[in-house]
Amino acid sequence: MRIAMIGTGYVGLVSGACFADFGHDVVCIDKDGSKIDALKAGRMPIWEPGLEALVKANVERGRLEFTTDLKAGIQGAEAVFIAVGTPARRGDGHADLTFVFAAVREVAQALEAPVVIVTKSTVPVGTGDKIAEILAEEKAPKGTSVASNPEFLREGAAIADFKHPDRIVVGAEDEHARDVLREIYRPLFLNKAPILFTGRRTAELTKYAANAFLAVKISFINEIADLCEAVGADVQEVARGIGLDNRIGPKFLHPGPGYGGSCFPKDTLALLRTAEEAGVLQRIVSTVVDVNDKRKASMAGRVADALGGSVAGKRIGVLGLAFKPNTDDMRDAPSIPLVQALIDQGASVIAYDPAAMEQAERVLPPIEYAARAQQVAEGADALVIVTEWEEFRGLDLDRIAKTMRGRVLVDLRNVYERDEAERAGMTYFAIGRPA
Numbered sequence: 001m002r003i004a005m006i007g008t009g010y011v012g013l014v015s016g017a018c019f020a021d022f023g024h025d026v027v028c029i030d031k032d033g034s035k036i037d038a039l040k041a042g043r044m045p046i047w048e049p050g051l052e053a054l055v056k057a058n059v060e061r062g063r064l065e066f067t068t069d070l071k072a073g074i075q076g077a078e079a080v081f082i083a084v085g086t087p088a089r090r091g092d093g094h095a096d097l098t099f100v101f102a103a104v105r106e107v108a109q110a111l112e113a114p115v116v117i118v119t120k121s122t123v124p125v126g127t128g129d130k131i132a133e134i135l136a137e138e139k140a141p142k143g144t145s146v147a148s149n150p151e152f153l154r155e156g157a158a159i160a161d162f163k164h165p166d167r168i169v170v171g172a173e174d175e176h177a178r179d180v181l182r183e184i185y186r187p188l189f190l191n192k193a194p195i196l197f198t199g200r201r202t203a204e205l206t207k208y209a210a211n212a213f214l215a216v217k218i219s220f221i222n223e224i225a226d227l228c229e230a231v232g233a234d235v236q237e238v239a240r241g242i243g244l245d246n247r248i249g250p251k252f253l254h255p256g257p258g259y260g261g262s263c264f265p266k267d268t269l270a271l272l273r274t275a276e277e278a279g280v281l282q283r284i285v286s287t288v289v290d291v292n293d294k295r296k297a298s299m300a301g302r303v304a305d306a307l308g309g310s311v312a313g314k315r316i317g318v319l320g321l322a323f324k325p326n327t328d329d330m331r332d333a334p335s336i337p338l339v340q341a342l343i344d345q346g347a348s349v350i351a352y353d354p355a356a357m358e359q360a361e362r363v364l365p366p367i368e369y370a371a372r373a374q375q376v377a378e379g380a381d382a383l384v385i386v387t388e389w390e391e392f393r394g395l396d397l398d399r400i401a402k403t404m405r406g407r408v409l410v411d412l413r414n415v416y417e418r419d420e421a422e423r424a425g426m427t428y429f430a431i432g433r434p435a
């Protein structure tokens with residue numbers, strides 16, 4: 001099968017490389033010449049475990065190519081995937097489809113034979129219908145059809161998620177599109193991944209419903225964590241106690257500083273806009289958006305409380321800046337409002353992140369950056385764990401405590417146990433665990 005992938009961002013590049021690894025011939029297309037040059041030279045535009053090796057192996061096997069030339073890139077393809085960005089639109093928060101529609105128009109004008117156009121980007125319900133209208137306007141070859149195949153991969157675990165999905169969702173309105181997508185995903189059926197064929201609108205909505213539900217789960221456990229703190233219960237045990245119920249499930253019940261990243265914040269807002277346009281209330285998701293924003297904004301207050309009420313004049317060491325481990329992605333990271341508030345309230349901040357410091361410099365106010373974890377503790381009044389990178393789980397707390405001025409550990413990810421921190425002479429603050 002020959003596949004063209006338009007957009008070499010997160011979803012496009014991972015999907016393109018994985019499809020090539022399945023044995024398909026894949027051409028990844030991007031307008032950004034510097035990105036394509038870098039990819040050709042084996043340099044990845046994103047930080048994702050295993051991606052560089054996967055790209056390299058498939059380029060060497062001749063199954064994966066990169067180009068800026070859309071017209072040449074799509075010729076001979078049976079499927080053209082659209083994986084360009086759909087950022088939140090300024091003003092109303094709805095998904096901005098400018099790039100999607102521009103790509104479709106360009107494809108329609110360049111096509112010489114019919115293809116299946118597949119949206120992989122997260123797009124609002126009805127986008128497939130609008131794409132079909134553009135194809136008609138541009139007189140795309142007869143038989144060209146549109147399908148929706150949303151992506152459920154997580155940053156940091158993207159390749160494993162792509163190759164071992166819980167399910168594949170394909171929304172299509174014609175048999176040919178279903179056949180092409182069935183063929184593309186055939187290698188995964190051998191691994192028994194269920195494939196769900198639905199209507200196009202249903203597939204589009206499924207993606208938003210999945211992300212919104214996960215956001216609900218996280219916000220739910222975050223609020224239960226607050227309640228645990230007030231009544232002296234342990235949220236870790238509550239999460240385990242409810243998660244062992246199959247109907248609830250153990251995943252996405254880790255309390256923390258609020259969800260961030262490029263998906264949940266953007267997709268929950270877009271779902272609300274879709275609902276508004278349809279005249280339907282979505283009170284749960286709307287509340288979750290509000291709860292999560294307030295939670296992120298309240299994290300600096302926790303640090304102040306741990307320091308007796310104020311951070312003014314204090315030196316705060318921050319461990320972890322990326323919105324989650326194994327990525328350098330800073331989009332909507334909880335570290336942003338936290339660091340900003342600490343600075344606004346008169347603290348000085350020194351931070352370390354294994355991958356995201358370069359990205360962080362672009363979005364954080366000026367702060368100090370450390371070359372390693374140990375260094376952020378030196379002379380600090382408090383140490384705050386914001387992202388649960390693996391390397392922060394095994395810190396030598398005894399050694400760290402000795403170099404600190406204040407010996408306060410604020411663990412926003414519940415990485416440590418209270419007694420191990422206290423044995424090191426630290427005052428320990430967790431999320432939702434008894435004091």
Ligand code: UGA
Binds near residue numbers: 151153251255263
């Ligand atoms: C999320 C979904 O998990 C993917 O299935 C989906 O494909 C993706 O969005 C997308 O739409 O592209 P991602 O944003 O990469 O993936 O990261 P997650 O692992 O879901 O984490 C999102 C945020 O929730 C992070 O800030 C994380 O710290 C937070 N989180 C997650 C919690 O606070 N608690 C949890 O239990 C789980």
